[in-house]
Amino acid sequence: MAPPPGASEWDLPRLRASFIFQDDSKNLNSEDQQAQGEQNTLLTNPQHLTCILTRCIFPEFFDVKFYPYNPPGSPPIFAAASKKHAVVCRLSQTKEREANPCEIIQVIRDDDEDASNCACCWSKDPRTHRPWLCVAGSDAKIKVYDVKDGTLVTVLVGHGGGINDLVTSPADPSIIASASDDTTVRIWSLAAAHTQQPCVCLLGGEGHAWDLLSVAFHNTGRYVLSSGHDQVINMWALPELPKEHVDVPITLHYPHFSTSEVHSGLVDCVAFYGDLILSRACHEDVIVLWRIEGFSSDDPVLSPADAPTTYDTSKQTRSAYTPTLTPERPTHFTRLIQFHTPECGVQFFMRFRMYHAPGKHSILAFANSKSRTFFWDMERFKAYNHFMAALKKSQQLDKKAAPPPIKPAWLPIKRNKKPAMPNNIQREADKDSMVSASPDPEHVGASSSLSKYNAATIAEWAEMYDTSNPLGVVRAHKTLNIDGAFVGRQAGWSADGEWCVVVGNNNRALIYQRNMPPKRVETSTPGV
Template identity: 30%
Template sequence: MPSITSPSGHFPTLCSCTKLVDGQALYDVKFYPYPTTDDEPIFAVTGSSHLFICRPKLDADPPFEVLRWFQLESGEHSFNSLAWARDPVSGEPLICVAGEKPKQIQIFNVESGKHVRSLVGHGAAINDLAISPISSSLLASASADYTIRLWNLDPAYKDQPCVAIFAGEGHRQHVLTAQFHPNGKWIVTAGLDTAIAVWAVPSIDALAQHRAHRDGSHPAPLTVYYPHFHSTEVHANYIDTAVFYGDLILSRSAKGQSEDLARTTTKVKIVPNEILLWKIDGFDSDDDPPTGPPIPTPSVWTRSSFPHDPRSRGFQRLMTFDLPNTSRFYLRFGLLHEPGVRPILAMGNEESRFLFWDLQKLEEGYDPNEESGANLKAPGVKAPRQRKKGKAAEARQQVNEGNLGRLGELRRGEIVGGGAGSDVGYGRTPDPSLTTPTTSASNVPPERKFDLGDSFMPLKPHHSVLASTTLSPKKHFAMAQIAWSPDGGRWMVGVGDYGMMCVFYRSVEREAGRE
């Protein structure tokens, strides 16, 4: 096991790369988001017919132990997504899993190892699961039936657990991702139709009207027909990941290799695979949803009910992240974004390499006390070349950099504050050094280590790691999902092709108290 020394003090070190199962891909990994009795993180991994519950161990080889292995019938189960929940009565940890088969959400009690229940309703494969940050009983699911469903695991909803369906004027093809805003009031979704949408989550009172009545009748789930934001202009390819970064959005798009090759032979320009950081004009997550969602109009590719200039598209592209060798879709990035912790974006490509971006460094910009290019000397990653710009380009860059220097403000201080009322995650004392001061164009340094003037220029990773394995150099693997532990990101786990699991660790100073 290598010595644990984080490069540049922020990025994790690869501890092990292990084939957890043989011959089957792993698709999802998530850490238990709630406090544990011994304060140690637990994570779950799923893929095909396998479901593992694991604990990372720093002084072990390999640096993890399997606590429970749910061995299911391979012909009847094909899982690709999971989410943690808690039993509303006992508080015991529950693991929710779903996928192509069966077209149901299966829920297991982790402590007893028993199957608890199945949630039936989707008419096709389920592609993503997410638990609400304000209630460990509210579960969202994204499906190939073009809908997103909201489920309540509370016993009061036992006879009718589906409380809301987001459908109608939303997605026209498979929905690949659904994630809550940290305050639980919004859901961002995206899919194969290249559309990305933001929906208002109905209030608890509105959802309560759709539980079983005393007379035994079961009202239909609440149907949400219109998202408050919908666009097919943000990305040109399939969107397999979308998460809130405060009030900004990080989303990734890609298209399969075979389709890229077919498009090449017909001499059609291939749209690059990318992760974008962007914002919806006028969106404030703390505001009540606008009274009227936007109605679809012919030849309008973006519709938004949030205040914006009617001459604009209603959103702004802020950054593009460089993603070499990531042509496949359904490869998901991992975002570390907790109070008091430097935000880090991590992505695995198809050549066994992990790419990292220090998002706080992008907000801080150029540090004259740092050695030039020190963070960019990872294998295979070249530092961007400084170019001499004309006066018009310099003025444009100065304005853009002034805007990007206010990312902390745009994210509404989420680095040092969590969602109100959240019962998820570990409480941490905010680190004053991580606050981002508001910067104006007049005080932006004349040079930056990272060229942020052009939102379409891909930003090279600040650090990368090649996962060395016994696989042939010509037989690399891709990471389907990356997860960070909720204790400040001490651990990072990635899972993917050939049953591979990579475990990373980094030293993090932990505060004495917890909320």
Template identity: 35%
Template sequence: MDVNLRVSARLGDKDSQVDTGLFDVKFYPYTAPSVDPVFAVVGGEHTFVCRLQKPENEKLEINNGIEILRWFKDEDTDHEYGKLNSLTWSKDSAGDPLVCVSGVSPKIKILNVKTGKLINTLIGHGQIVNDLTTSPLCPSIIASGSQDCTIRLWNLNPARGRSPCMLILAGQGTKETILSVSFHPCGRYLISGGMDTQITLWALPELDGDAPPQDDGKVDVMHFPHFSTREVHADYVDCVQFYGDLVLSRAANENKIILWKIDGFSSTNAVPDRDAVPPVDHKAGLTRSCFGGKFQVLLQFEVPLSENFYMRFSLFHQPDMRPIMGIGTQKSKFLFWDLQSLEEGVPRKAQTAKGKEKQTDGAESKDMIDDPFQLIPAQKTISASKKVDFAGRQMAWSNDGEWCVGVGDFGMVCVFSRNV
């Protein structure tokens, strides 16, 4: 797999490098192919908006290959812990890029990257906001998961006025802190993971980014997820994403990522009625589904030294391009898998849990994907730093899959390049 480390350093400028943990990173998803990619990073009180300069423009080095376009510092000072932990991108009607950030404060702040100003603050959650994501159907619609056990969908359109919250997912969903939220690529489903080990899937009503708020000012509430399970993981589920109609998820203290499918679920089928109540499995009650059946574990990926809470994988999955998954470990290493090569059964080099490289043949690769209980080691492991021993917290891929950025403790940022 042709992934290589290009930069590994602490983010900041020459006079004030950041030493706090960096917890989230995402590339701006609306950049044209000919434009140098832009990404945002949050951690502590800091929000960085950075641009990568492509090699043909300038040699990629920390002082001139990563340009800091904006450096926002959060003004809330009433929290003793590292404040910001999550971000997502949006844009306004004029096309100005907006970065939405959240953390220990229950507020979600909307920052205009072009003007450098805070333009809005979303208030509604009662406790910490742990994750943010943007609808693939409309950039003005974002979702947030919180310690108050709810997921809220927000509309950033100024026409919403003082009622930006469109929908609350609560009631019979997760009973403890929600840690991860993600949209299906079709935009009609949202999946979440939380501290009660539960993963929930919600079939969303059609959401109109231009719709005005209800006349009575009330917020729509959904009480029942259309699928929920506590059987896939046994610890905090802090990262869950769709891989097509399949699901990838990981939990603390398990040292693995699991690929699985929900029986009967297909995004090409009609969306279930919003008020459908999944039947109870009276034998255990740990899995409930409106789609019939339960779920099937398909593959498991080995992630050694990743017991820590709040360590997240990233998936690059675009049409007609090879899907790649990556995650950081607690010991300054980043792991990568070419998911398509597993299906092809091609000879490849994999690294064992002890870091030794091992050559596999096509038959062995096929055997791995035929056995859902066999842990698949990373196809490439990159040591990102010899000077700083840090945990990688999050990774993100550029729109074209050419660049990947990983961030972690002590303000560390690592840039990887890939031939596509």
């Protein structure tokens, strides 16, 4: 779908629709059924509201992933996973779907009594290329479904505890990774050669001491991040995975980088951003961007024998990339930016997602526990620094030598508050302002100088765009609120970066879209 005329890469998403999946009473247990009866009462008795919300009887979406293998220009498709079902939806720009662009195309039910799913990822049949959806949860099984007909293709078994996250290798759609309560990451192959032994690599040993919550692939497919309840973030350099059948999976006992110093709470989301790392911990109200010193994916991949194996409880960080600290490289890792994510409360299992593609603006999305979704545009940090440097330079030099720069349209202006005036004088002043009003200089290409901006404006810019203090926090570039109590669990981006879907409690999905004029927000409850 081509962006509309006038679309800008600087645009951040707007809310297009709020999608509420119809309650699935078929899969409720006896306790849930009792609560379901209370929910029906709620429709006529608002006094039950607090009780119902506290018991969380509504099914909840925990994960969302866009199908990454569609041809460019195709309508994007995403899957949202909850306890007993995965919903597959298509986003469409047709006139028929102008109010609500979301269309359900498949519902996959998991009727296993012990199933309680919380993670999903995409793959495809290596032979026919039909889309496959992998789902997993507390029963420690990964179930692979053919999305077109909703049938179960295979079940991957091997973990000794529940599975909390699934990801697909960007380099190979047949390779997926799972993070489990058994403290290990397993690398699985869906290729026909590995049917008898689909687990081709096991990341365990001295890596983690407690349940894992998050796993992520590097774009090259050769590095894996893992994190969880033990506050530890590990990076593993994968060896070449076998192409043919193997009886026993490759086992890595030690990660090539390990630290518990980035966060002080359980780490429920970790991801690569190029060679940099993004991570979030419960109770901290920040997402941290940081780098491993000495690591570059352009260098040869280290072997398992290169991983640091000496266990020293006094060392909270071990790294194969800076085995010896020097004056030129005095730390194993460096904090870069802390993104402010307020009002998350005691909730955990709340995950961000960065959109990152060559030639596109990278945008970070995260939803908190108070019905707010935050967005940051990484290109704005660079543009802000260039603008401020040019602004200061124009103040110091003759305007002919350094003409004042044009203010970017996304930098807000805070107007000085005027003292209160009697009503009759205020009305006359309002008339004068309407007559003399002119478009903001940012929209007509006028130049700027530092002296024309008040202190409140400069301070607000710094809160949103100044990254000079790695221990400070950067406010969101855009914050969107929705009605109702909503706890965000995961965000997903379409391949072109136009659509962002955020899922969470109450069986709700928020559909955000970039590069579109304001639309009427539609809240719908599609049937199964």
